[in-house]
Amino acid sequence: MATGTGARPAASASALFGVALFGGGRGQRLAFTTVAFMVHELGEALVPILIGVVIDRALAPADPSALLGWLAALAVVFVALSLSYQWASTAMVTVYGFGEHELRQRAMTRLLDPHALRRRPSPGEALSLVSSDTYRVAGVSWSVVQQASTITAILTASTALLVISVPLGLGVIAGTVLVLVLMRRISLPLEARGLAEQHSAARASGVATDMITGLRVVIGMNAQGEAARRYRAASGASRQGAITASRAVLGYASLSLLVSGVFLAALTTASGYLALDGRLTTGQLVTVLGLAQYLQGSLAHVGTFAANWIHKRASARRLGELIDEPPLIDPVPSSADSALPGRDGTFHWHPPGHREPVELRPGDLVGVIPRHPAHARDLSDRLGYRVPLSRGELRVGGVDAVDLGPDGVRAHIAAPPHHGALFSGSLRANLTAPGRPTDPAVIRAAMLDDVLAHLGGEQADIGEHGRRLSGGQRQRLLLARALHTRAGLVALDEPATAVDPVTEQRIADGLRGLPATTLLITTSQILLSACHRVIDLSDTRDAPNGTPR
Incomplete structure (x- = not known):
């Protein structure tokens, strides 16, 4: 849509996600940050693996020199995962903060456009757009790095389990895919509920802003009762929308946790039978149990991938509607500037x-x-x-x-x-x-x-x-x-x-x-x-x- 400053690109959800992730040259920093988080998760997954190796290679044969060597390797892994996490967290705050700032600037630029908007949002709705919606959309950078590190954890654990036992490794890979597909199907209604919640919250904020701004007029007209009634109605609708959306999200998260728990219980049970049959050593059993406990959080997070993106897409759609709103006043011919x-x-x-x-x-x-x-x-x-x-x-x-x-x-x-x-x-x-x-x-x-x-x-x-x-x-x-x-x-x-x-x-x-x-x-x-x-x-x-x- 053209404005007085030239053509403005369409603000689709994917375009706004691109701004949050790569705008202002943040793509390279985001890539390094993602790698650092992946290194951290790789280190986390290596800890139970090394503990199992220590048991089989040092404690079982009672080899002090091997014990010192493997403990040193374990210490190096702990140092690497700690430093990578600290550096990545600091860099991520920069990526996220500048992404949110750029989105907020785009929203404010559109709200303050001298050509105005055909449908101008109320003050409360505008506040919601430039605060909570930009916050959610900018959070896509956290989603990218967290989901990349989660996938790294699952791949590392699956590879280790494949080395220990092919059936266990294949079971983890199949279970991860199953959880993703199942939770994606269940998450489809969440976007509509999230969008409805944000609209109702914006309406309630708008009513409150209007009432506070015109408080003297309201008191002068002796209309406090009517103003309070309207705010109660808008606030009640916002509360109900928030409750409905929160219940849906909590139910989704609970189901994700339940599915991952059942899957990992089956994994633990299978590894126990293999250990009883002598097909797993003591160290391998410890590794499998440690990886199972470690994977529980990762698999639960895998189940929330869809919901995480869906809520951000709802906010991106609202921001896109604002940025793509046609101007109230027609654009100025480019040759007019020379005729001031x-x-x-x-x-x-x-x-x-x-x-x-x-x-x-x-x-x-x-x-x-x-x-x-x-x-x-x-x-x-x-x-x-x-x-x-x-x-x-x-x-x-x-x-x-x-x-x-x-x-x-x-x-x-x-x-x-x-x-x-x-x-x-x-x-x-x-x-x-x-x-x-x-x-x-x-x-x-x-x-x-x-x-x-x-x-x-x-x-x-x-x-x-x-x-x-x-x-x-x-x-x-x-x-x-x-x-x-x-x-x-x-x-x-x-x-x-x-x-x-x-x-x-x-x-x-x-x-x-x-x-x-x-x-x-x-x-x-x-x-x-x-x-x-x-x-x-x-x-x-x-x-x-x-x-x-």
Whole structure:
């Protein structure tokens, strides 16, 4: 699917697994890590084999020199398996961590795409995608190395058993294949249950996020009971989905353990009969019993191979759906970048339903009266190019916004949403970009002086999401942030709804004194009275360029 940055490859589950495993040049490190884990499992399998050799070659004939030699060989194996495990575990954390980070970046890039998404996930669903789903998909690297080392253990043990007794070795190989086939058939419903669980968890997280974000509104409407009821319903569905999926996984794991236990009990019984018949020495019997105990964990893990991949595929499908979601806004022609206008040009805006375009000249303070609040939100979204625009609707310095694309338009027009977001940190960090000084005239125009005095300066912490600020103080900070963007046109959607009339009058006077081109989408008579012109979109019979005030 094409975007403003060029073609984007399809995000199938296998492609995302490839990113987690080999992206960023991690393939070579992953290969070495896999080999190191295989060496570790090889050493683990050699331990019971060497113990059996020690019994037959040193203890049974009472040979002290042979005993010392074989104990030295056993010590070397222990050192090798310990060092390989430590190195492999450290390297694996790097492979997994960078793989998860790259997947998370891809998901965040898609969520923050300037062309937007036709179906935008809720905040809770987005959080689930960039956290738990990327975590599961990145875990495929652990699955690869663990399954490779498990197969190494089974092959080593099978080879040793074939040397000791051909029937025992063949039995282990046949049993491993049988366990894989049987557990694969049983695991088929797990993917659908895992996908349903993740969707229900995302819905519950979305409801909780929405409720916390709008808590003041919920309390103001006395809707706590309804909000709690909706959350209980979503949480109950999520809990039931998690219980169903967990029961399925636990049942699957229990069955895998039972199958491996029955198989190894049969192996132990067979080796006991062979020892009684004299076809196995004491050392060989010890080796067989040690390998049987060692193989129990490996065979149980073999039974979980399918379930392990199926749950990761469910998360990969969800991530792929996000990354492959078509853009809301059409891609920009590649030749449009050469036609960028100057920053201080004139803007021509033709609002939907208005007869003629509105010319916005440098230094203008223009008021726009919307029909209703939803209309105001729509006008702000259109000026910020967050929704598709028609040709001729907005021109920046003589260039059509459709040719400029979202990034090009936003380089010249700042139209922040009405409900802006504040971040944890200092007031200064929420106001301007790092290294850019604040503008005293903007601070005064936004009536932010008393906020600075209240907090103790620009470097004071405003708390999580601005918790230390009142609603009016947060709105003034968002207003000052918009005016600090240095955009050629600043469009503000009801910027003073949370302040008192006296403060609003001072803000109106401050905005009139700024040299910036400012568009106020508002129904406030105080703000409108400060404007040079007012465009009444609630009455399309007005003059096209507005009524002077």
